[in-house]
Amino acid sequence: MNSVYVVSTGLASDPEAVTKEPRYRKATRGMILANSSIEQTMLGFDREAVREDCGLVLGSCHGELEVTIDFLRTLSQTGVARPILFQNSLHNSTTGFLAMTWRITGPLLTVSRLHFTGEDALATGHLLVRHGLCNFCLITAVDARVAEMVEGLNETKIRSRYTGEGAGAVLLASSTGLERVGRTPRCELIAVNCVNAPTHALTDSPGHYESNGVELFVRALADDEVLNNISLYKPDGSHSLLTWR
Amino acid sequence: MAVWVTGQGAITCSGSSIDALWQAARHGTSGLKDGLGYIPDQAFIEGRAQLADNPLFAKVTLPPNRAKELALLTLEQAVRRAGWTELRPTDGFILATTTGQIPQWDKALTSYLLGTLAKLEFVEAVQHQPLGDLLDSVCSRIGFSGRQLLVTSACAASTQALAIAAMWLEQGLVDRCIVGGAEVLCDLTIQGFSSLQLLSRKASQPFDLHRSGINLSEGAGFLCLESEPSDRSLACLSGFGLSSDGYHMTAPQPEGHGCRKAMAAALASAALACADIDWIHAHGTGSTHNDSAEAAAIRSLFSNDPPWVSSSKWVHGHALGASGVIESILCIEALRHQIVLKTHGLEQPDPALHLRHPPTNVPTKIQHILKNTLGFGGTNAALVWSAI
Known part of the structure; x- marks a missing residue:
C-alpha cells in the first residue's frame, strides 16, 4: 500500500467575485466555490503532469439544492422541466463539472454524509491513492448557502445546517506522484476516522456548513505546523479525528 | 484481489426477492x-x-418512508442469506443512491416556497433532504455504528460502492462489509430525464437498431462481502476499475475512452486477460449515445472480438444509483446457474455496434463476468465477478 501525502491545499474565494466570469455562465454557486478551492490548490502546478493520473473526490451534504429548487419550482409553476437545471441538480453534477474543467480521467467519486461529508471525501481520496488507483487525487468538499432554506427554517435547529457555505480542497499524492512533480509534501496523511454520536440532537451552530471537514483540515495545516492531528466536533455530538505527520 | 459475497437481497419492479429477479x-x-x-x-x-x-431486525421499526423502508427490507434479505446473526463495530456499511428520499421533501418544499404549505410540514419534510440522512437513519435503526459511507455518483454509484468495499476489506479497514443501493422514483428524475429526451415510453431495447431511450425504475440491492471464502460464498469480486471521461455533464465520451479505461483497470486488478472474460453484462440502457459509446469501448478493448455482451435493463429498468448492485446480483446468479442471459427486447441488433449478442439464454461454462456502468458526469466503473 502507498503512503499518501498532502501536496497542496486551497480554500474557496468569495464566489461573488468570480460569478460574472464567462466560464461560469452555466455553473452553479457550488461549482464556483469548489472550482475556486481547486484553483488555489493547483496554483503553480503543471496540470498536464497531474491530470492523466489524477482522481477526484467531491463531498457535498446538500448537493446542488439551489438548482434542484429552481427545477422543481419551474416545473410546478409552468409544467416545463428545464434540462439545464436538471443536469446541474444532482450531487455529482458538481463533480462532473470539475472533471470537465480539469480534464480528469482517473477515478471520479461523489460522497455525502451529513457532518462527515468532508472527512469521507478525504478518507476516500486517501483510499484511492493508498490502493494505487491513482498517483494524485484532488479532494474538495463544498456546500453552498441557499437563502430560501435559511429563511424558511428560521428559528429551527435545522437552520444551522444551511447557514454557512464554503469549500476546501486538498491535492493528495503518492511518493511516485511527488517525485513526478518535484514537490516536498506538506505532510503525510495517516488516517481519517469518524465516530458517530449516540444521539442525533442538533445544537445550533450558525455559519457552519456540513461538509467543512476539508476546510478545517486545510486551516489546521496552515495555522500550526506542530500539530499532527485534529478532532472536529459536530453539532450532533459526533466527532472525527484526522491524523498526519 | 478477491472478496467474497455471502449474502444478497433485491427488491425491484420485478419482485421482492433474488429468485423473482432471476x-x-x-x-x-x-x-x-x-x-x-x-x-x-x-x-x-x-x-x-x-x-x-x-x-436481528425484530426491533426495527419501519418508517413511513419509501426509500428507507426499501433499503431496510432489502438489507434484511442479504444479511439473512449471509447467515450474519449480528452486526459488529468492525463491519462496514456503504450505501449508494442518487436521489435518496426526495419524494419525502420535494413537493413539500415547492409547495412551501409557493405559499401553499404550512411551515411546520415544510420543516418536517426538509429534514430528509440530505442524502446522508438515509444512511444515518438506516444505520441507526439497525444499531450499526461501524465505518459508513454514502456514494452518490449517479448511475455508477453502487458499482463504485462495491469497489470501495473491496478496498476497505483488502486494506483491513473492516472485517466484513454491507454494500447496497436504493432508488425510488420521483418527479426530479422522471421529468428531468424526459427533458433530456432520454426516456422511452415502451420497454427499452438495449443495442437495438430502433432503441429509443431508457426506462427509469425503482429498486434496491444489497450484498454482504467478506474477505475470506467460506462454504456460504456465492461468488467472488475479483477486480474493479474506476475512471472518468472529463468530457460532458450528461453524455458519454462517444468513443468510450473512459469506459474502456475502467474495463481495462478492472481486468488488470483481477489479473485477467480479455480472453478470460466469458460475458460482459453491459450498462446497456437503450439510449442511443450510451449504447454506442459502450459498444465502442468494448470493441476497442476486446479487439473486435468481444465475448457475449448483453443487458438486462428491459427486465428491471434503470434504477440509477442502485443499478450496479442489482445487475451484479444477476451476474452472481448467472455464475451460480452457469447461464449467459440474452438481451430481452433486442429485436434487430444495431449493425454499427458490432457486438456479439447471445441469441438466447446460453447455458455454458462461465468463470468471469465483466460488469459495466456509465454515469452522468462521465463517471465509469467496472467490476469482474468470478465463479467460486
Whole structure:
C-alpha cells in the first residue's frame, strides 16, 4: 500500500467575485466555490503532469439544492422541466463539472454524509491513492448557502445546517506522484476516522456548513505546523479525528 | 484481489426477492409499465413479513418512508442469506443512491416556497433532504455504528460502492462489509430525464437498431462481502476499475475512452486477460449515445472480438444509483446457474455496434463476468465477478 501525502491545499474565494466570469455562465454557486478551492490548490502546478493520473473526490451534504429548487419550482409553476437545471441538480453534477474543467480521467467519486461529508471525501481520496488507483487525487468538499432554506427554517435547529457555505480542497499524492512533480509534501496523511454520536440532537451552530471537514483540515495545516492531528466536533455530538505527520 | 459475497437481497419492479429477479431475467418478464418500473405494493408486504421473522431486525421499526423502508427490507434479505446473526463495530456499511428520499421533501418544499404549505410540514419534510440522512437513519435503526459511507455518483454509484468495499476489506479497514443501493422514483428524475429526451415510453431495447431511450425504475440491492471464502460464498469480486471521461455533464465520451479505461483497470486488478472474460453484462440502457459509446469501448478493448455482451435493463429498468448492485446480483446468479442471459427486447441488433449478442439464454461454462456502468458526469466503473 502507498503512503499518501498532502501536496497542496486551497480554500474557496468569495464566489461573488468570480460569478460574472464567462466560464461560469452555466455553473452553479457550488461549482464556483469548489472550482475556486481547486484553483488555489493547483496554483503553480503543471496540470498536464497531474491530470492523466489524477482522481477526484467531491463531498457535498446538500448537493446542488439551489438548482434542484429552481427545477422543481419551474416545473410546478409552468409544467416545463428545464434540462439545464436538471443536469446541474444532482450531487455529482458538481463533480462532473470539475472533471470537465480539469480534464480528469482517473477515478471520479461523489460522497455525502451529513457532518462527515468532508472527512469521507478525504478518507476516500486517501483510499484511492493508498490502493494505487491513482498517483494524485484532488479532494474538495463544498456546500453552498441557499437563502430560501435559511429563511424558511428560521428559528429551527435545522437552520444551522444551511447557514454557512464554503469549500476546501486538498491535492493528495503518492511518493511516485511527488517525485513526478518535484514537490516536498506538506505532510503525510495517516488516517481519517469518524465516530458517530449516540444521539442525533442538533445544537445550533450558525455559519457552519456540513461538509467543512476539508476546510478545517486545510486551516489546521496552515495555522500550526506542530500539530499532527485534529478532532472536529459536530453539532450532533459526533466527532472525527484526522491524523498526519 | 478477491472478496467474497455471502449474502444478497433485491427488491425491484420485478419482485421482492433474488429468485423473482432471476426468474424474470431468465424468462424475459419485464416489471416495467408504461416505460417506468415502480415496485409493486405486494413486494413491500412480503418484505415486511420476512423482516418480522428475522431476530436481528425484530426491533426495527419501519418508517413511513419509501426509500428507507426499501433499503431496510432489502438489507434484511442479504444479511439473512449471509447467515450474519449480528452486526459488529468492525463491519462496514456503504450505501449508494442518487436521489435518496426526495419524494419525502420535494413537493413539500415547492409547495412551501409557493405559499401553499404550512411551515411546520415544510420543516418536517426538509429534514430528509440530505442524502446522508438515509444512511444515518438506516444505520441507526439497525444499531450499526461501524465505518459508513454514502456514494452518490449517479448511475455508477453502487458499482463504485462495491469497489470501495473491496478496498476497505483488502486494506483491513473492516472485517466484513454491507454494500447496497436504493432508488425510488420521483418527479426530479422522471421529468428531468424526459427533458433530456432520454426516456422511452415502451420497454427499452438495449443495442437495438430502433432503441429509443431508457426506462427509469425503482429498486434496491444489497450484498454482504467478506474477505475470506467460506462454504456460504456465492461468488467472488475479483477486480474493479474506476475512471472518468472529463468530457460532458450528461453524455458519454462517444468513443468510450473512459469506459474502456475502467474495463481495462478492472481486468488488470483481477489479473485477467480479455480472453478470460466469458460475458460482459453491459450498462446497456437503450439510449442511443450510451449504447454506442459502450459498444465502442468494448470493441476497442476486446479487439473486435468481444465475448457475449448483453443487458438486462428491459427486465428491471434503470434504477440509477442502485443499478450496479442489482445487475451484479444477476451476474452472481448467472455464475451460480452457469447461464449467459440474452438481451430481452433486442429485436434487430444495431449493425454499427458490432457486438456479439447471445441469441438466447446460453447455458455454458462461465468463470468471469465483466460488469459495466456509465454515469452522468462521465463517471465509469467496472467490476469482474468470478465463479467460486
